[in-house]
Amino acid sequence: MARAVFMCGPAGSGKSTYARRLEAEGFQLLSIDREAWERGHRAMPLPPDAESAIVEDLRDRLLDLVRRGHDVVLDLSFWSRRMREEWRSVLAPTRVVPETVLVATDPGTALARVERRSAAQPDGFPLPADVARR
Numbered sequence: 001m002a003r004a005v006f007m008c009g010p011a012g013s014g015k016s017t018y019a020r021r022l023e024a025e026g027f028q029l030l031s032i033d034r035e036a037w038e039r040g041h042r043a044m045p046l047p048p049d050a051e052s053a054i055v056e057d058l059r060d061r062l063l064d065l066v067r068r069g070h071d072v073v074l075d076l077s078f079w080s081r082r083m084r085e086e087w088r089s090v091l092a093p094t095r096v097v098p099e100t101v102l103v104a105t106d107p108g109t110a111l112a113r114v115e116r117r118s119a120a121q122p123d124g125f126p127l128p129a130d131v132a133r134r
Helices: 015-024 032-038 048-067 081-094 107-116 129-133
Strands: 004-008 028-031 072-075 099-102
Touching (some): 028 048, 032 048, 032 072, 048 072
Parallel strands (some): 004 072, 004 099, 028 072
């Protein structure tokens, strides 16, 4: 049976780094940042309509991949229990029980990483300081 891993943690915690490690091990990586980048977005947070469209596409791709037996890592924030439950319910018909990986990084390190970001690559979207702190 396929595996699904939810990357959980604040911006700058190292979620994308860990997700890329799983990708190198054979997981299919679904990333809201990568998808936004491919669609031409260069700033976060995304406009609500763009975010909704990306999330819907990622859900469809997730279901397709796990139904075909592929392991998948989702690089989203999964910052709220509600969000994690919503995505678990997406997977429920497939009987795949997702694993949640919490990347715990001290706030100072995470904020410093976010401050160093530039819009030069998809996993490095800069964030306004107030958004990063939240």
